[in-house]
Amino acid sequence: DIQMTQSPSSLSASVGDRVTITCRASQSISSYLNWYQQKPGKAPKLLIYAASSLQSGVPSRFSGSGSGTDFTLTISSLQPEDFATYYCQQSYSTPHNTFGPGTKVDIK
Amino acid sequence: QVQLVESGGGVVQPGRSLRLSCAASGFTFSSYGMHWVRQAPGKGLEWVAVISYDGSNKYYADSVKGRFTISRDNSKNTLYLQMNSLRAEDTAVYYCAKPLLYCSGGSCYSPPDAFDIWGQGTMVTVSS
Numbered sequence: 001d002i003q004m005t006q007s008p009s010s011l012s013a014s015v016g017d018r019v020t021i022t023c024r025a026s027q028s029i030s031s032y033l034n035w036y037q038q039k040p041g042k043a044p045k046l047l048i049y050a051a052s053s054l055q056s057g058v059p060s061r062f063s064g065s066g067s068g069t070d071f072t073l074t075i076s077s078l079q080p081e082d083f084a085t086y087y088c089q090q091s092y093s094t095p096h097n098t099f100g101p102g103t104k105v106d107i108k
Numbered sequence: 109q110v111q112l113v114e115s116g117g118g119v120v121q122p123g124r125s126l127r128l129s130c131a132a133s134g135f136t137f138s139s140y141g142m143h144w145v146r147q148a149p150g151k152g153l154e155w156v157a158v159i160s161y162d163g164s165n166k167y168y169a170d171s172v173k174g175r176f177t178i179s180r181d182n183s184k185n186t187l188y189l190q191m192n193s194l195r196a197e198d199t200a201v202y203y204c205a206k207p208l209l210y211c212s213g214g215s216c217y218s219p220p221d222a223f224d225i226w227g228q229g230t231m232v233t234v235s236s
Binding site: 038044045046049050053055089091092094095096098099101102 | 143221229
């Protein structure tokens with residue numbers, strides 16, 4: 001099974017900050033990596049697919065990069081509505097996809 | 109609009125069964141493979157099962173294989189998850205999810221397991 005890790009597990013940031021979240025796969029997954037945002041009590045929301053493609057309707061301050069085993073999600077200027085938990089997901093071993101443990105972004 | 113609505117959750121004793129439903133609307137349900145994903149309280153996301161667009165292929169996470177059965181009724185635009193021999197560790201919010209279909213310039217592409225539409229979730233609690 002492909003294991004996913006994320007760092008940090010949580011972070012505190014201020015509005016306007018640049019935030020970077022890292023996701024690492026236990027083996028190469030090419031660019032089969034998606035990112036989701038989840039707010040408390042809500043379903044996840046797709047932000048980025050195929051490592052770097054921005055989902056329709058998602059603000060351009062979100063970006064994704066990486067390939068192989070190392071990936072990053074960057075929020076260029078954190079907004080109040082961005083405080084949430086972020087999950088990466090590998091789909092290389094589709095349909096047996098796996099999610100990372102999540103990174104909680106909260107207000108400093 | 110495109111929507112998924114789950115139902116059927118509740119409190120059930122260990123070893124008992126429960127069937128979840130997911131009603132789809134706003135898209136051509138019969139054209140999409142569909143997934144179930146769950147989230148235990150305070151925990152991360154876990155993929156559970158997938159069924160192909162016509163129901164001919166089904167795959168399960170090891171944690172539920174042999175106990176859960178995914179099915180669909182395309183005439184009713186509804187996805188199901190039959191859960192048998194439930195365990196305490198099956199306690200979770202269960203989401204149904206639709207994969208993204210990206211179309212541009214007359215051609216379409218579905219990135220594997222990129223879920224663009226999720227239901228609101230239904231809570232399943234397994235407890236005596």
